[in-house]
Amino acid sequence: MAAxxxxxxxxxxxxxxxxxLIRHRSFLIGxxxxxxxxxxxxxxxxxxxxxxxQSNFRYRFGEPNDIYxxxxxxxxxxxxxxxxYGSQVSLRIGLMVVIVTAFFGAIIGSIAGYFRALxxxxxxxxxxxxxFPGILLxxxxxxxxxxxxxxxVIALSIAYTPRTSRIVRxxxxxxxxxxxxxxxxxxxxxxxxxxxxxxxxNSITPLIVQMTFIFALAILAEAxxxxxxxxxxxxxxxxxNIIADGRNYIQEAPWISLFPxxxxxxxxxxxxxxxxxxxxxxxxxxxxER
Amino acid sequence: MFAFxxxxxxxxIPVLVIVxxxxxxxxxxxxxxVASELAGxxxxxxxxxxxxxxxxxxxxxxxxxxxxxxxxxxxxxxxSFLLNQTVSHAILERLPVTLSVTAYALVIVLLIGMTxxxxxxxRANTWVDQGMMGIALIGLSLPDFWLGLVMIYVFAVxxxxxxxxxYVEFSESPLGWLRMxxxxxxxxxxxxxxxxxxxxxxxxxxxxxxxxxxxARAKGLPGWMVVGKHALANVMVQVVTVVGVSVGILLGGQIxxxxxxxxxxxxxxxxxxxLRRDYPVIQGGLLLTATIxxxxxxxxxxxxxxxxxxxxxxx
Numbered sequence: 001m002a003a004x005x006x007x008x009x010x011x012x013x014x015x016x017x018x019x020x021l022i023r024h025r026s027f028l029i030g031x032x033x034x035x036x037x038x039x040x041x042x043x044x045x046x047x048x049x050x051x052x053x054q055s056n057f058r059y060r061f062g063e064p065n066d067i068y069x070x071x072x073x074x075x076x077x078x079x080x081x082x083x084x085y086g087s088q089v090s091l092r093i094g095l096m097v098v099i100v101t102a103f104f105g106a107i108i109g110s111i112a113g114y115f116r117a118l119x120x121x122x123x124x125x126x127x128x129x130x131x132f133p134g135i136l137l138x139x140x141x142x143x144x145x146x147x148x149x150x151x152x153v154i155a156l157s158i159a160y161t162p163r164t165s166r167i168v169r170x171x172x173x174x175x176x177x178x179x180x181x182x183x184x185x186x187x188x189x190x191x192x193x194x195x196x197x198x199x200x201x202n203s204i205t206p207l208i209v210q211m212t213f214i215f216a217l218a219i220l221a222e223a224x225x226x227x228x229x230x231x232x233x234x235x236x237x238x239x240x241n242i243i244a245d246g247r248n249y250i251q252e253a254p255w256i257s258l259f260p261x262x263x264x265x266x267x268x269x270x271x272x273x274x275x276x277x278x279x280x281x282x283x284x285x286x287x288x289e290r
Numbered sequence: 291m292f293a294f295x296x297x298x299x300x301x302x303i304p305v306l307v308i309v310x311x312x313x314x315x316x317x318x319x320x321x322x323x324v325a326s327e328l329a330g331x332x333x334x335x336x337x338x339x340x341x342x343x344x345x346x347x348x349x350x351x352x353x354x355x356x357x358x359x360x361x362x363x364x365x366x367x368x369x370s371f372l373l374n375q376t377v378s379h380a381i382l383e384r385l386p387v388t389l390s391v392t393a394y395a396l397v398i399v400l401l402i403g404m405t406x407x408x409x410x411x412x413r414a415n416t417w418v419d420q421g422m423m424g425i426a427l428i429g430l431s432l433p434d435f436w437l438g439l440v441m442i443y444v445f446a447v448x449x450x451x452x453x454x455x456x457y458v459e460f461s462e463s464p465l466g467w468l469r470m471x472x473x474x475x476x477x478x479x480x481x482x483x484x485x486x487x488x489x490x491x492x493x494x495x496x497x498x499x500x501x502x503x504x505x506a507r508a509k510g511l512p513g514w515m516v517v518g519k520h521a522l523a524n525v526m527v528q529v530v531t532v533v534g535v536s537v538g539i540l541l542g543g544q545i546x547x548x549x550x551x552x553x554x555x556x557x558x559x560x561x562x563x564x565l566r567r568d569y570p571v572i573q574g575g576l577l578l579t580a581t582i583x584x585x586x587x588x589x590x591x592x593x594x595x596x597x598x599x600x601x602x603x604x605x
Contacts, residue, residue, distance in 0.1 A: 128308025131587075132580045133542030140313075140576050143564040144320045216431070223433050224546055228561050243436055247550070254443045261436035269431035 020281040027277020033270030037263065041087040050078035052085035052237045061253040071255040073245050083260050086237035090222055091267070093152055093238075097218040098211050100157040105164020106207065110195055112165065113172030113203075123169070126162040134159045135221050142230040149232040152225050156218050167210050171203035178202070205282045212275035216268045223264055239264045291595070298591050302584055309580045314358050316576075317569050318351065327567060328371055367577070368570035370563075377574035380559060385578075387457060387555035388548070391471050391478070392540050398479035399486055399536055404529060406483070407490025412517060414495060423488065430484035435546040438477035442550070445473060455552035474551045478543045482536040486529065493528040497521045526597045534590035538583045 021027055040047070049069070056062075056076035064071040070079040112122040129137065141155035175181065176199055184198050219239070225231035226240025227247075234241050239260040246256025325342040326333065333341075342348050346357065361368065367377035406426065410419040446454040452473055458466035497503060498521055506516045548557035556575055563571035 124304055125308060127305050128312060131305050131309045131584050132312075132576065133538040133583060135539075135542035136545065136576065136579055139545065139560075139564065140316050140572060143572065144316050220433050224435065227435055228546060228549065229565060243433075243439070247439060250439055250443050251447050254447075257436065257439050258443075261433060261440065264433050264436065265428070265431050268433075269428060272427060272431055 017281045021277060024277040024280060026273040027281070030270045030273025030275075030277060033266050034274055035270075037087055037267045037270065038091065040084050040263075041091045044084045044088050048078075048081040048084040050081040052082045053077060053235050054081075061249060061256075063253075064255055070259045071253065073242075073253070073256045074249065079242070079256055079259055082237040082242050083239070083263050086239050086242055086260060087263060087267075089149065089232060089236060089238045090219055090240075090264075093149060093156070093222045093232075094215050094218040094267075096153045097156045097160065098215045100153065101160045101164045101214055102207060102211050104157070104161045105168050106200060106204075108161065108165040109168025109170075110172050110200055110203075113169040114176055114191070114195055114199065119169075122165075126165055129158075129162045130166075132159075134163075134217070135224055138221055138225065139228065139230060142225050147230050147233045149236070152222060152231045155225070155230075156221055159221070160214050160217065164207060164210060164214065167206050168203060171206050172199055175199050175203045209275055209279045209282060212271050212278060216271035216275070219264060219267050219271075223260075294595055295592060298588055302588050305584055306581065309584065310359070310362060310577060313573050313577045313580070314355060317573050318354070320569065324567065324569060362577075367574035370571050371568045372563075372566055373568070373571070377570050380571060381556055381574055381578055384554055384556045384559050386459075387553055388541075388544050388557060390460060390467075391475055391547075391553065391555065392537070392544060394471055394475040395478040395482075395540050396533070396537065398475055399482040399540075400529075400533070402479070403483045403486030403532075404490050407487040408494055408517065408522070410487065410491045411494035411498065412513075414491075419491075423491065426484035426487040428484070429480045430488075432481060434477050434481055434543045435550050437480060438474065438547055438550040441473045441477055455550075457553050470551075470553075474547050474553060477550075478540050478547050481543075482532075482539060485536065486532050489528050489532045490525060493525040494521060497524045500524075523597070527594060530590055530593045530597060534587050537586045541579050541583060 049067075054077060056072065058076065059068070059072050060074060060076040062068055062072035062076065068078050068080065070083065072078055073082070108122060108126070112119045112126075132140075138155040138159040141158055142151055145151035145154060181194060181198050184194050189197075222231060222238065223240035223243065226238045227244045229244070231240055232238055234245070242260040243257045246253060246258075249256060325345065325347055326338045329338045329341050346354060349357070365378060367381070369376050370380055373380050406422050410422045413419045441452075442454050445452040453469060455470075457470050460467040494517075498517075503516060503521055506520045507513075511520075544555060545557035545560055547553070548555045549561050552558075556578065560572060560575040562568070563575065
């Protein structure tokens, strides 16, 4: 496989890292963008001007105006309100995927990295899973399980866990050779204790960085799943569903598809910038010259 | 080199075995009764049982697995539930569309991605660099299928320069093919252009600091030759890595892009099969895409060794 080599370093997360973060320009821009979308999701009930599924059949395909800032769709539903509520669903799916992939990635990666006997088998299976383009694997699993929010989370988690596993494994491979691990073993600590207390906490940094990128990937992938009809079923608003609602009316009502796409771009751009900033701050050795 | 090539090819075999196994397992564990769905709501239990028998759905897991592999080794991917064709035929018929658009997108990625990456590195920390990297990062963050829709609106609906969708074979009319595939290829390529530009830039910056680059400059070589010949050769390893990853993403992206632009390729075949639960086609499409991806990565590994002799001799 020709994946880019993971960073196998673990810088301590100290006050220095925090200072670097606050001074990091792209981190701040990313944080602002992402916070904006998160705030939109959290405050949906208060800021959305209309209920997301309320139809107004007298104003279908309505152009943006004073009442409907971003226009209305095929059944006269407010696009702005749907995007706001859609951010709730899309972010929730992204967050769940991040938590699940980080959890299983940490378990699988540390087992593979620590118990060398299992390494070959586990990593071959991961290689096999990574031989599918991630989105394709997710689509297939989601299609097999049926369209729902939970199934989208399961499908995306299965598709992206190999990535987190590889990252954790790479850093565990380095940390396990450290002297303090040897010292722990010498005083008779068991495997579980060594793994949980000594190895994992010191190999978590690359995983944290990767989590922001997986969050971004998951939001993009969720949109694809919804768009082709294997995500949360309509009328649930998700970014992908709203874009799909407008795809056949691109000529008459381009605003339906336009705005949810911009919301996705804000989320993903925000997360990518955040991730770049985190990587530079937590892992100065990886810093890309700028 | 020969031993290296053989070794790499042998290493790809277990991956392919796992890929095919996964493909089988995903579809095997589909919840719900495929047979009764296929038979339709008015079918009698007898008819459903017949379908189940015909498709071999009554067989135990191992029997089905063995017969799946048996057929697979003979190149038989089964028969589509709905298309009245074999799966391999349905796929092979549509493969040229998917492959040609992917290749087109890849050419765009390489041309624009590497050029911007190199320019940004040479002009590091100027507004040119920052502007280019800003655009690259935005490109990296856009959903490709949405970009496709926006391009349809701008270039087909408003400006009327391009058709909204459809396909013309290259052999029929190369110009028509270009008209039909340029927007899909561009919308697929843009995200990967951003990625490659970023990687090329950081690789280039690293190389430009090396002693041999300074030597090349010191002996009076013109700047374009230092960058284009001496430095670029060492950035190629990174470029090739990105390309390996990109091909997978481009192939995955095809699935949606083909539906957006009404291209009659494998991606649209798979989406149609998903919506109508035509499992043999889904299975075949998955397997084929993953196999292409594995082969591409094999080629990438070999290119690696070509660009970086240390890899060839290291192992």
